[in-house]
Amino acid sequence: MGFVEFKGARDFIVQRRKDLRFDRLAIPRKKDLVFGTAMHPVKTGRGLMIGNGLVYPELNFTLSAVQINDNTLPQITEQYKSIITEAIERAIHLESNGVVFEFETLMEMTLKPEIGVELVKVMNDICEDYYQRKGFKSEIRLTPNDIRDFERPPKMRTSPYLANMLELFERGAESGGDLLSIESTGGKEVFDEAVMMCDIRQVMFSLIVLGVRDMRFLWEKIVAIAQSQNKIPAGDTACGFANTAMMLADKSYIPKVFASVVRIITIVRTLVALEMGATGPDKDCGYEGPFLKAITGTPISMEGKTAACAHLSPVGNVAAACADLWSNESVQNLKLLGGMAPTVYLEQLEYDVRLFNAAIRSGEEKVLDLQALLVESDIHYDPQALILAPESVIAISEEVVKGKTYLQAAINGSLKGLEIIEEAVKNKELKLEEREKAWINRIREELSTMPIQEDKFIESVLPMIEEGKFIPEEYGL
Amino acid sequence: MDLLKDLTESVITGNATRTVELTEKALDEGLSASQILNDGLIAAMEIVGVKFKNNEFYVPEMLIAARAMKAGLKILKPILVKGGIEPIGKFVVGTVKGDLHDIGKNLVSMMIEGAGFQVIDLGVDVPAEKFIAAVQENDAQIVGISALLTTTMVNMKEIIDAFEASGIRDSVKVVVGGAPLTDKFAKEIGADGYAQDAATAVEVVKGLIN
Numbered sequence: 001m002g003f004v005e006f007k008g009a010r011d012f013i014v015q016r017r018k019d020l021r022f023d024r025l026a027i028p029r030k031k032d033l034v035f036g037t038a039m040h041p042v043k044t045g046r047g048l049m050i051g052n053g054l055v056y057p058e059l060n061f062t063l064s065a066v067q068i069n070d071n072t073l074p075q076i077t078e079q080y081k082s083i084i085t086e087a088i089e090r091a092i093h094l095e096s097n098g099v100v101f102e103f104e105t106l107m108e109m110t111l112k113p114e115i116g117v118e119l120v121k122v123m124n125d126i127c128e129d130y131y132q133r134k135g136f137k138s139e140i141r142l143t144p145n146d147i148r149d150f151e152r153p154p155k156m157r158t159s160p161y162l163a164n165m166l167e168l169f170e171r172g173a174e175s176g177g178d179l180l181s182i183e184s185t186g187g188k189e190v191f192d193e194a195v196m197m198c199d200i201r202q203v204m205f206s207l208i209v210l211g212v213r214d215m216r217f218l219w220e221k222i223v224a225i226a227q228s229q230n231k232i233p234a235g236d237t238a239c240g241f242a243n244t245a246m247m248l249a250d251k252s253y254i255p256k257v258f259a260s261v262v263r264i265i266t267i268v269r270t271l272v273a274l275e276m277g278a279t280g281p282d283k284d285c286g287y288e289g290p291f292l293k294a295i296t297g298t299p300i301s302m303e304g305k306t307a308a309c310a311h312l313s314p315v316g317n318v319a320a321a322c323a324d325l326w327s328n329e330s331v332q333n334l335k336l337l338g339g340m341a342p343t344v345y346l347e348q349l350e351y352d353v354r355l356f357n358a359a360i361r362s363g364e365e366k367v368l369d370l371q372a373l374l375v376e377s378d379i380h381y382d383p384q385a386l387i388l389a390p391e392s393v394i395a396i397s398e399e400v401v402k403g404k405t406y407l408q409a410a411i412n413g414s415l416k417g418l419e420i421i422e423e424a425v426k427n428k429e430l431k432l433e434e435r436e437k438a439w440i441n442r443i444r445e446e447l448s449t450m451p452i453q454e455d456k457f458i459e460s461v462l463p464m465i466e467e468g469k470f471i472p473e474e475y476g477l
Numbered sequence: 478m479d480l481l482k483d484l485t486e487s488v489i490t491g492n493a494t495r496t497v498e499l500t501e502k503a504l505d506e507g508l509s510a511s512q513i514l515n516d517g518l519i520a521a522m523e524i525v526g527v528k529f530k531n532n533e534f535y536v537p538e539m540l541i542a543a544r545a546m547k548a549g550l551k552i553l554k555p556i557l558v559k560g561g562i563e564p565i566g567k568f569v570v571g572t573v574k575g576d577l578h579d580i581g582k583n584l585v586s587m588m589i590e591g592a593g594f595q596v597i598d599l600g601v602d603v604p605a606e607k608f609i610a611a612v613q614e615n616d617a618q619i620v621g622i623s624a625l626l627t628t629t630m631v632n633m634k635e636i637i638d639a640f641e642a643s644g645i646r647d648s649v650k651v652v653v654g655g656a657p658l659t660d661k662f663a664k665e666i667g668a669d670g671y672a673q674d675a676a677t678a679v680e681v682v683k684g685l686i687n
Contacts, residue, residue, distance in 0.1 A: 065627045065657075106628050107575055149577045150602060192580055198537040244580060251674070253536040253584075332627060435533075 021275060023401050025394065026297030033290070033390045034367050035323045036360045039297025042232060042279055044139045045178045046131050048098045050281050051299030051324040055356040057349030058141070058284055058301050058327035059087055060102040060310075061342040064334050068108040073115065079333055080119050084126045086339070087346040088138060092130070094350045097357070098137035100179065100301070100325055101127070102284065105168065110145040111161075113168040117175050124176025141234060142177030143283065144168040146185045153189050156214050156474040166221060173229040180226050181283045183239040186214020187269075189470050195245050198258050198439075200446045204410060205461045207241060207269045209454065212406050213475045215272035223277035235298075236273040237286030238266035243311070246287075246384060250312055255439040257421060257432070260383040261447075264417045267291040267400055268410040274298060284327035287315065290388055291413075293322055294397040301325035306348050309341070314382035317374040321390055326353050379430070383421045386430055392420050408452045418444050480506065481517045484549070488521030489528075491541030493548040500549040510556040514593070518546045518553075522591035530676045536584065543591045564595040566686045569611045570621035571599035573632045578625035581655065584675040585621060592679045594619075605639035612640075612649055619682055621672075624655040634666040650685040654678060 026040075027033045038051025048056060061083050066072055084101060091099050103123060109116035123140055130136040148159040156162075169180055187210030194202030215236065226233035242263045249259035267288045274280070280298030282289045284307070289300035304319030307329035313319075320326060328345040338344045359370040371390065378385040386392060399416040403409025422440050424430035451457045458477075480503050487495040496518075503513045525542045528534040534542075568589050572579050579601050590596045597615050599607055608620060620640075624630040633653055640646040652670035653663050663671035670685050672678035 063628060065631050067631050068628060106626070107577075108628075152600065192583070196536055196580065196584070197540055198535065248536070248580075252532045255535060435535075 038299035055353045058100040058325040064332045102141040104143040117171040121175040139178040141179035142172045173231040179234040187211035211269040219276035233278045235282035237283045239285040242266045257439045290322040299324035303327040303329045318378040484517040485521040493545040496545040496549040510553045565593040567617040569617040571603035572601040573624040576629035582623040585678040605636045
């Protein structure tokens, strides 16, 4: 397998801004959609080459139950320091090629950006120290909270909280955050009820009408901040949407088929970050990542079985099939028998990436063999796993890019996803409860009768949404 | 009685129009509002709750049934109020201060309402004072507090302590819930009950009111 010529992140940003929509796949062949390799790798400040032939671990951590205030801040700072130090020490001991540390801030750290900024600096200083002394490469991915959600209905454009978020991005990047990400929530105020009712039209409205608009608004700003600081506008995820659906499906609250279609719709929404100039690596909890990789060629971070510390999922192995960073989502800083939990998880991730990288060193055949096993072990048990198989990813992505509008792209992709699920059930390749099967046609019928012109679609859905649920002007409507 | 059986069925199948028709018919035929409520509407939601727990119903089917139940209750409410018939209990619920997650809380609210309680939903990011005010204004017997983050679940103790300081603690039962919580944590902070998920919340709340 040959590696594609590296294009610097800045070149990629310039190229993407010329082409606001992706109309073909960057990776159209299944055998090229593999872990560790992306068409447009990203080089970080300290030299991690993400998507250029190695998979790296991405360690994500959070605090155990503690209030965040001026009294507890010194103790909290010490916690973050020791998390990074101990994880790097273990990574060096395991002869790791490098690590990304995701600092997913807690609300208080975004509400008061100075807290978040100080913690980024403290952690980055440690990363830089190890880089200088021992040549060990590690980076901070900074993920502020989308605190516009504090107000209901949220003010996505005029919220005073937006300034706090952008300040944390700006000063956090300055203080050492190399990769900038967020789990933005535009449209969530409509989505939450829609997903509980399994109302695919309202889900579509929340993600494609509202979500897309908010993504364009927010990512123009994030990309500008990243460019001004020479940092990487990495990407967004629809965690609050598709992962909420996945969790509800896991509890049998909603059908898995429905959750699968929600995931597919999020492809179109999250892709907007890349249209606006994001370069990847996309964030770990975005299981829409493989589709983004197929469409744009950008590297992605994924999480699977090692994210069980944060949430359970039906995609523990298949999630790794195309990963360039392999993550644990979030682990609390608690003492386990083996050591502090973040260090323990760093080790788990490192052993996994050793396996991926051993396959890469051994050649294309071994990469494809390992990928095939990761895929085969999951896809027969849940439709959400089935749609993540590389062949499904490519088939669905092909339909997405055919769409001339965001709405059409989402409808196309969703219908293809349903077709794949239905075919697998028919061929007895997918186990699906009887009560799930009825939802395939139910959702298909809704999708097939949806107006594909956005104004007509909006007109048809608005009467179904409770007045005051969202503020149209805050989405530019 | 066939009429009440039909009413129960119309709620279970989520047919709000038919629920209203049958509720009015039952009143016309001389059944008391409380009998229609208890043996028709609430009985239907108990069956819905069982079907949900047994994985026969998804949440949407449960929500549609709840809407049908509410449609019938709307007809009965003026009569119940006039007759001095109170709901089974009053339940104040909210997501703790600093936390914006509410899907679980919304589901619990819906199920508790279906069980015959009056629900006062305070939303998200709710400080202690707001819980206290709601309990006092509504004479509520039960408070439900939800949290989904390890850094916000600690605020639950503050709320319970605030109940103590304001003198309402003895008059109200507190039930807590949310993904990072455990029964042990609930006991440690002085809560009266812990709901592992929305499906068990109704049983826990009913147990506390009894």
